[in-house]
Amino acid sequence: MKILFAIVVLGFTACAEKQKEVAQVSKSNQPNIILFVADDHxxxxxxxxxxxxxxxxxxxxxxSEGVxxxxxxxxxxxxxxSRSVILSGKFGHATGSYGHVHDYHHFSTYDTETSLPVIMEKSGYETARIGKYHVAPEKVYHFNQVLEADPRNTVEMADACADVLKSDKPFFLYFCTDxxxxxxxxxxxxxxxPNSFGNKKEGYKDVETVIYNPEDVLVPSxxxxxxxxREEIAQYYQSISRIDQGFGKLMKMLQETGKADNTIVIYISDNGMAFPGAKTTVNEPGIKLPCIIKDPTKGTKGTTNKAMISWVDLTPTILDMAKIDFKKEQFHGKSFNSILNKTNPEGWDEIYASHTFHEITMYYPMRVVRSKNYKLIWNIAYRLEYPFASDLWASSTWQSIYRHKIEYFGPKKVQDFLFRPEFELYDLSKDKNELDNLAYKDKFRGVLELMKSKMKKFQKETSDPWMIMWGHDASLQGSGVNL
Structure with a gap:
C-alpha cells in the first residue's frame, strides 16, 4: 500500500513538474511589449x-521597420x-473616468475595474511604468515596478529602464513622457x-537641443x-525632438539586450497637439493620432495600414499579442492584432469617441461616430459656451486672436468656435477642416438619422449614462437606492 501511495505521489509530482515546464516554455514564447505614450503629440x-x-x-x-x-x-x-481607456479597454463614460484625476478634478476609475497591467501581471509578466501616470486608483492600475526619472528627459527615462529590459520574465513596459x-x-x-513646452535654455543632460526657426515650421490648416x-509650434517641435532621442536610446538599449527580435514596440500619443482646435476637442486634430507598431514576430516592415482603430482597442490587442486569453465581451474594443500586416482590411471603417470633461470646470459632453467618410458630433451641452482648458486659453496662439478681436481663428469663425450647434455632420473626404456642417441640410437627413442610430446603439452597448439626454431615456439609471 505504501509503495502504491509513493508511486501515485511520484506520478503527481512528475505531472506537476511537467506542467510547470510547459508553462515556462509557453511564457518564454510570449513577447516583451513596450507601450510608449507621448503627451499631446x-x-x-x-x-x-x-x-x-x-x-x-x-x-x-x-x-520603416513596422506598421x-x-x-x-x-x-x-x-x-x-484617454489614458484610462488605453489601460482598460473601456470608454471612460462607463468606468467613471470622466476627466482629470489630479488636484480638485478628482475623477477616478471605479475600483471594480480591471486593467491591462494587472491582467498581464497575473499572466506572468513583469510590469513596469515610468513617467506620466495620470490615472487612479492605483489599485486598478497597478504595476509591479514604478521607475523614477525626469519625465521631460526621455534619455534619462530610458536609462532608468535598463533592469526591466533585462528581466528574466517577459516584460510590459509602459513608458510615458511629459x-x-x-x-x-x-x-x-x-x-x-510662447509657451516653453518643457524646453529649457540650459537643455537636458545627454540630450541634444534641437532648435527650430518659427519661419520654417508647418502651420496646420x-x-x-x-x-x-509659429513661435509656439517651434517650441512644440523642440520638445518632440527630445522625445525622439530618448526613444532612440531605449531602442539601442533593447538591441543590446538581445531581446529586440522578441519585443513588440508601440508608439502612440494620448491626444492631439496642445493648441486650440485640437486638444480637448473631438475634431480630427484632437483625436486622430500617430500609431506606429513594430512586431518583429510578424515580419511586416515599412507598411501603412488604413484601418480605423481606437485606443479602446489597445488593451485587447496587447493581450492578444501577449498570447493571454480573455473574453471579448470583457472590453468595449477589439483586437486588431490579426490585421496588423494588412493595408486596407475590411470591417475596420468605424470608430467612436466620448468626451465629457477635461478639467472639472469644463463640462461639455460630446459623443462621436465616424463611419467611413462621415462623422457625426453630438454636442450634448450645446447651449453652453465651449470651455477652454487653462493652458490653451493662456496660449499666445489663442490670445493673439482673442485680444485683437479678430473674427477668425484659422478657417473657423471665433463665434463658431465658441458656440456650437447640437449636431455636426461632416464628409471628411471633402471637408478635412470640418467647416461645412451637413446636419441641417435636407439632402443629408437620411445620413444624419443613420449616424444618430449608430450613436445610440454605441451608447447603449457601452452603458453611457448620457443616453438619458435622448428624450430623457433613463433605461440605464438605477433606483438610486443602495440595498
Whole structure:
C-alpha cells in the first residue's frame, strides 16, 4: 500500500513538474511589449507622417521597420480620460473616468475595474511604468515596478529602464513622457511669450537641443498662421525632438539586450497637439493620432495600414499579442492584432469617441461616430459656451486672436468656435477642416438619422449614462437606492 501511495505521489509530482515546464516554455514564447505614450503629440509633427521639417529619425526608423496606422484615434482628447481607456479597454463614460484625476478634478476609475497591467501581471509578466501616470486608483492600475526619472528627459527615462529590459520574465513596459505637453507657467508674464513646452535654455543632460526657426515650421490648416502660432509650434517641435532621442536610446538599449527580435514596440500619443482646435476637442486634430507598431514576430516592415482603430482597442490587442486569453465581451474594443500586416482590411471603417470633461470646470459632453467618410458630433451641452482648458486659453496662439478681436481663428469663425450647434455632420473626404456642417441640410437627413442610430446603439452597448439626454431615456439609471 505504501509503495502504491509513493508511486501515485511520484506520478503527481512528475505531472506537476511537467506542467510547470510547459508553462515556462509557453511564457518564454510570449513577447516583451513596450507601450510608449507621448503627451499631446499629433500626426502633424512626425517625419514618418509627412512633416519634412521636424527631426524625428528614430520614430521614422520605427515606421520603416513596422506598421504606420493612418486612421488611429483616441476616444477623448484629454490626458487622464484617454489614458484610462488605453489601460482598460473601456470608454471612460462607463468606468467613471470622466476627466482629470489630479488636484480638485478628482475623477477616478471605479475600483471594480480591471486593467491591462494587472491582467498581464497575473499572466506572468513583469510590469513596469515610468513617467506620466495620470490615472487612479492605483489599485486598478497597478504595476509591479514604478521607475523614477525626469519625465521631460526621455534619455534619462530610458536609462532608468535598463533592469526591466533585462528581466528574466517577459516584460510590459509602459513608458510615458511629459513631452510635448505645454510647460509651466501656462500664463506668462507677457501674453505673447510662447509657451516653453518643457524646453529649457540650459537643455537636458545627454540630450541634444534641437532648435527650430518659427519661419520654417508647418502651420496646420486649422490654426491661424500668426507669429505667435509659429513661435509656439517651434517650441512644440523642440520638445518632440527630445522625445525622439530618448526613444532612440531605449531602442539601442533593447538591441543590446538581445531581446529586440522578441519585443513588440508601440508608439502612440494620448491626444492631439496642445493648441486650440485640437486638444480637448473631438475634431480630427484632437483625436486622430500617430500609431506606429513594430512586431518583429510578424515580419511586416515599412507598411501603412488604413484601418480605423481606437485606443479602446489597445488593451485587447496587447493581450492578444501577449498570447493571454480573455473574453471579448470583457472590453468595449477589439483586437486588431490579426490585421496588423494588412493595408486596407475590411470591417475596420468605424470608430467612436466620448468626451465629457477635461478639467472639472469644463463640462461639455460630446459623443462621436465616424463611419467611413462621415462623422457625426453630438454636442450634448450645446447651449453652453465651449470651455477652454487653462493652458490653451493662456496660449499666445489663442490670445493673439482673442485680444485683437479678430473674427477668425484659422478657417473657423471665433463665434463658431465658441458656440456650437447640437449636431455636426461632416464628409471628411471633402471637408478635412470640418467647416461645412451637413446636419441641417435636407439632402443629408437620411445620413444624419443613420449616424444618430449608430450613436445610440454605441451608447447603449457601452452603458453611457448620457443616453438619458435622448428624450430623457433613463433605461440605464438605477433606483438610486443602495440595498
Amino acid at each position: 499629433g500626426t502633424d509633427a512626425i517625419g514618418a507622417y509627412g512633416n519634412p521639417v521636424i527631426k524625428t529619425p528614430n520614430l521614422d526608423q520605427l515606421a 504606420k496606422f493612418t486612421n488611429a484615434y483616441c476616444t477623448s482628447a484629454s490626458c487622464a480620460a 513631452d510635448p505637453h505645454r510647460g509651466h507657467p501656462f500664463e506668462p508674464e507677457q501674453w505673447d511669450t 486649422f490654426l491661424p498662421d500668426t507669429k505667435q502660432t
